[in-house]
Every structure is written in structure tokens, then in C-alpha cells.
Amino acid sequence: MRYLREVFDDWLTRTAGIVFLLIIGAVIFNTVSDLPTRYPLFGVFSFSMIPILFIAGGVIFVLAILREIR
Amino acid sequence: MNQATAQRRHREKLLFLMFAGAIGIVFLVYGGYQLIAFMDSTAFCGVLCHKVMYPEYTVYQVSPHSRVSCAECHVGSGADYLVRSKVTGIPLVFVTLADTYDRPIPTPVENLRPARETCEQCHRPEKFTGDIIRIHTTYLPDEKNTKKVDTRALRVGGGEFAVARDIHWHIGAKVWYLPLDKSRQEIGWVGVEGSNGQLIEYADPKRTAELTSQRIQDEKRLMDCMDCHNRATHIFRSPEELIDTALTQGKIDSSLPFIKKLGLDALDPPNSSLSEAIAKVEAIKSYYQASYAQLYQEKKAAIDAAVVELKEIARLTTFPDMNVSWQTYRDNISHQESPGCFRCHGKLVETTGVQTGKAIDADCKSCHYSLALP
Numbered sequence: 052m053r054y055l056r057e058v059f060d061d062w063l064t065r066t067a068g069i070v071f072l073l074i075i076g077a078v079i080f081n082t083v084s085d086l087p088t089r090y091p092l093f094g095v096f097s098f099s100m101i102p103i104l105f106i107a108g109g110v111i112f113v114l115a116i117l118r119e120i121r
Numbered sequence: 122m123n124q125a126t127a128q129r130r131h132r133e134k135l136l137f138l139m140f141a142g143a144i145g146i147v148f149l150v151y152g153g154y155q156l157i158a159f160m161d162s163t164a165f166c167g168v169l170c171h172k173v174m175y176p177e178y179t180v181y182q183v184s185p186h187s188r189v190s191c192a193e194c195h196v197g198s199g200a201d202y203l204v205r206s207k208v209t210g211i212p213l214v215f216v217t218l219a220d221t222y223d224r225p226i227p228t229p230v231e232n233l234r235p236a237r238e239t240c241e242q243c244h245r246p247e248k249f250t251g252d253i254i255r256i257h258t259t260y261l262p263d264e265k266n267t268k269k270v271d272t273r274a275l276r277v278g279g280g281e282f283a284v285a286r287d288i289h290w291h292i293g294a295k296v297w298y299l300p301l302d303k304s305r306q307e308i309g310w311v312g313v314e315g316s317n318g319q320l321i322e323y324a325d326p327k328r329t330a331e332l333t334s335q336r337i338q339d340e341k342r343l344m345d346c347m348d349c350h351n352r353a354t355h356i357f358r359s360p361e362e363l364i365d366t367a368l369t370q371g372k373i374d375s376s377l378p379f380i381k382k383l384g385l386d387a388l389d390p391p392n393s394s395l396s397e398a399i400a401k402v403e404a405i406k407s408y409y410q411a412s413y414a415q416l417y418q419e420k421k422a423a424i425d426a427a428v429v430e431l432k433e434i435a436r437l438t439t440f441p442d443m444n445v446s447w448q449t450y451r452d453n454i455s456h457q458e459s460p461g462c463f464r465c466h467g468k469l470v471e472t473t474g475v476q477t478g479k480a481i482d483a484d485c486k487s488c489h490y491s492l493a494l495p
Contacts, residue, residue, distance in 0.1 A: 057130050058137050071141040078152040081159075088162060091169035098159050101152040108149070112142045119135045 063115045070108045077104060157203065161192035170210075173217055174226060176440035177355045183437065186354040194239045194354070202234070224444045228351075230305055236345035240353070246292040246346070247285075250277040254492065258369045262382035266368065266375045272492040283316060288488055296344040298465070299337050301328065305348065306451065308464045310337055311481070323469035323481055349461070352452040359447040360388035363434045372430045374423035378416070383408060384431050388438055391446045398435035402428055462488065 059065045077100045081087060087094030159165055167178035181187060186194075196206045209232070216222045233239075252274045261267040278287025285293025295314035301307040310332050311323040324332055346353075358366075364384045367373040373380055387401035409417040409424050417424065438447060451459035467483025 054133070058133050060130075064134055064138065067138060067141065071145050074145045074148050074152070078148045078155070081152065081155050087159060088164050091164050094159055094165065095169065098152075098156045101149060101156050105149050105153070108142075108145055112138060112145070116135065116138050116142070119131050119138065 063111065063118065067108075067111050067115045070104060070111055073100070074104050074108060077101060160207075161190060161196060163190050166191040166195075173222055173443070176225075176357070176443050176445040179440070180355050180357055180437060184354045184356055189354070194234065197234050197238060224442070225449050226443065228304065228450060230347075230351070231303065233347065236347045240346040240350070244346070246289070247279065247281045248289075249280040250289065251279075252287075253277050259365045260368050260375065260381045262379070262385055264378045266377075266379075266381045268375070273489050274492055275489045276487070291344055291349070292346065297341045298344055298348075299332065299341050301331060304451075305351075306460060306464060308469065310341070311465055311469055312337075312341070321474040322472045323465070324472050325469050349453050352450060352454070355450070356452065357445065357447045357450055358437065360385060360434055360438050362447075363437060364431070367430050367434065373427040374420065377409075377420065377423060377427060378413060380405075380427055384427075384434070387431065388435055391441065392435075392439055393441050395435060395439045395441075398439045399432050402431040402435055405431065 059068055077097065081097055081101075084097075087097050167174075167181065171178065181191075196202055213222075254272065254274050257271040257273065259269045259271070261269065276287035277289055279285060279289035280293050282293055282295070297312040297314065297320075298308050299310035301309040307328075309325045309328045312320045313323075314320055342348075364373065364381050368375045368381065373384070383405050384402075387405065388398055392398035392401065405428055406417075406424060440446070448458075453459060453461045453464070456462045463483065466481045466487075468480065470480045471477050
């Protein structure tokens with residue numbers, strides 16, 4: 052816990068962690084659930100999370116890494 | 122916090138960010154692949170994105186190609202086809218949102234992928250089939266639903282370029298043609314390429330003014346499966362055809378008096394709504410109750426089953442919102458409901474060969490002959 056508290060002690064890394072969990076969650080959900088194919092409108096929502104998370108994750112991770120490197 | 126602790130924290134954060142980033146990229150690549158697969162799925166195409174094309178989707182589900190996904194024929198494999206289909210689809214999204222699309226939606230024959238990249242991935246055109254026998258059972262709309270059987274041998278033929286013959290010769294050989302309209306129902310010119318590369322040409326004598334050599338050069342097409350089998354999947358069958366099939370299959374009991382006539386009266390001509398068609402079909406029960414009371418008691422289950430089947434036929438033939446009926450999209454296979462074979466046969470005449478001035482053979486026996494049942 053102490054390690055996690057130390058790593059996630061700023062908002063940018065915390066956001067990166069949330070985006071990471073959302074990516075894993077969205078991909079696993081789309082893989083195991085048949086809801087997106089049974090209800091295509093819901094499928095559009097759940098699959099559209101992938102490009103959204105790609106863009107959001109790209110920006111947040113790059114910003115966070117650049118800040119840590121500096 | 123001393124400098125060593127701060128450095129350790131930076132190192133740990135950097136490690137987490139790089140590790141999580143790398144894992145995230147792997148998952149996103151896999152998620153992207155899933156996204157493309159979802160966009161190519163039949164549910165996405167037929168239910169969500171192409172809701173306006175519900176007539177096509179409805180008949181696709183009972184077609185011979187119902188297990189071939191939409192994307193396999195309409196999009197194709199490879200990134201270029203994917204990008205092309207999505208880009209060309211963007212204006213259609215706006216047309217759909219603005220509710221300004223055509224009703225019925227015209228068949229986009231000019232945008233379809235070549236049959237060589239679709240049909241021929243499963244069907245080998247050079248396959249020699251020979252003659253095949255088709256037993257076509259129909260019923261008269263009389264009290265007894267009198268059965269009529271037509272047994273016919275079709276000269277399907279086929280074979281490689283040098284030996285191809287009969288109907289599938291058109292695919293084995295190299296046959297070029299020039300369509301004069303968008304739906305390819307008017308053929309103005311045909312050129313048959315021989316093994317020596319020499320072209321024997323045929324032209325519509327009534328439209329020679331439109332047949333410039335430049336136009337032929339620019340717009341000619343190599344004949345493929347889709348020029349005859351243009352409704353291989355989205356087949357809009359008439360109520361008559363579907364009722365005949367249901368009677369043959371036993372889904373509708375042919376011993377029910379006037380059942381074919383009653384079905385046709387309910388569904389042909391097309392109704393103004395599906396609910397109206399279903400109400401008319403439901404009224405068939407009342408007809409039997411009133412006119413054949415005893416039979417209604419004896420065969421209630423068969424009458425109920427016939428009504429259920431006729432409702433299904435109503436679903437497959439009633440598309441008033443899109444102005445689509447079984448007469449909207451012509452099937453070029455055969456020549457009963459559309460010009461089909463006679464777009465060229467019996468119409469175009471030879472212009473360059475030893476038989477100049479002679480029309481392309483239109484003898485029925487070139488393609489089929491009747492057989493007597495044993």
C-alpha cells in the first residue's frame with residue numbers, strides 16, 4: 052500500500068492508473084461479454100471506448116512520462 | 122523528503138508509467154482488432170448502421186448466403202478496403218440522418234467488389250457441373266391447391282477456358298460487355314475474346330449510335346458471376362413463390378381448401394403496412410371458421426400453422442416504408458421476371474465475325490430442356 056501511495060501521489064499518475072484500468076476493463080469486457088453483439092447500440096458505446104481511451108491514454112501517459120523524465 | 126527518496130519515487134513512477142503504458146498498448150491493439158471485427162459484424166451492419174436497409178437484412182437472413190457476413194462481400198479483406206468502405210460510408214451517414222435517402226435504395230452495382238474477390242473465394246468458376254435437374258413444384262390457387270410439377274434439366278456446364286460450354290461458359294470464357302444503364306439491364310455491346318485474342322463483337326442494332334469505340338474501351342466490363350447471379354443473397358421472393366415453397370415443404374398443409382388463394386389475397390399486392398398484412402393473414406382463420414366449420418375443428422392445428430407461416434411470408438415480403446417489394450429488384454438469373462438472359466440473347470447481333478448480322482442464339486434448348494417425370 053505504501054508503494055502504491057508513493058507512486059500515485061499526484062493527479063497525473065493517478066489519472067494514468069485509472070485510464071490503464073479502464074483499458075484493461077474495456078478490452079476484457081468486450082472479449083468475454085456478448086452484450087455488444089446482442090445490443091449493437093450498446094456495442095457502439097463499449098467499443099467506442101477503445102479509440103477514446105487510446106487518445107486519452109496517449110496524452111496522459113506521454114505527459115506523465117515527460118514530467119518524470121524532466 | 123531527501124533526494125534519494127525523491128529519486129526512488131521518480132524511478133518507481135517512471136517504471137509504472139512505462140510498464141502500464143506498454144501493457145495498455147498491447148490491450149489497445151487487441152481492442153482495436155475487436156473494434157474492427159465488431160464493425161464488420163452482421164449485427165452492426167444489419168441492425169444498427171444500416172437500419173434503413175432492413176428489407177435487405179430481412180431477406181439476407183433467409184438467403185443461401187446467410188452465414189456469410191456482410192463485410193465479406195461488401196467490404197473485403199485488407200486495410201485498403203476497410204478504409205475505402207468507411208470513407209465512402211461517411212456521406213451516407215449524413216444522408217441517413219437527414220432522412221434524404223432514396224426509397225427504395227438503388228443497388229450500388231458500380232461499387233460492389235469484383236466477384237473474383239468475393240464469390241470466387243468459395244465457388245470455383247471453372248468447375249464443370251454438366252446438366253442439373255430442377256424439379257419446380259407450384260400450386261394453382263384453386264380449392265384443391267392443385268399441384269403442378271415442372272422437371273427441367275439446366276445445361277449449367279462450365280469448365281476451363283478452352284473447353285467451357287453451356288451456361289457457365291460465360292464465366293469460363295472471356296466475355297466483355299458494355300452496359301448502357303446503371304442497373305446493367307440494357308446491354309449495348311458484347312465482345313467474346315477467343316484463345317488467339319481475337320474479339321468477336323455483337324451489338325444492339327437499335328443503339329449503334331451510342332456505341333463508340335472510345336465508350337466501349339472506357340466502360341466495358343468483364344462478365345462475372347454477379348451479372349447473372351445479381352440477387353444471390355438479397356433475394357426478394359414473391360408471396361406466390363414463398364407459398365409454393367411452404368406448401369412443398371409441408372409448412373402449409375396443401376389439403377386446406379383455397380389456402381394458396383387465401384394467402385395470395387392477403388399478401389399480393391403488397392400491403393401498406395406489416396400490421397395490415399398480418400391482420401389479413403389472421404382473418405384466414407375466421408374464413409375457415411365461417412366457410413368450413415367442420416374442417417376448422419378437425420384441422421385447427423394445421424390452419425394455425427399455415428397462418429404462422431403466412432405471417433412469416435408477410436414479414437419477408439412487406440416493406441412499405443422503403444417502397445420495396447418483390448418487383449423492385451430484378452433478378453437476372455433466368456428470364457421470367459426480368460429480361461435476364463435476353464438482355465443479350467436474341468437481341469444483339471454479330472458485327473465482326475463469320476456470322477455477321479446473326480443474333481446471339483436465343484433457343485430455349487441452349488440452356489434448358491424439359492424432362493418427363495417417371
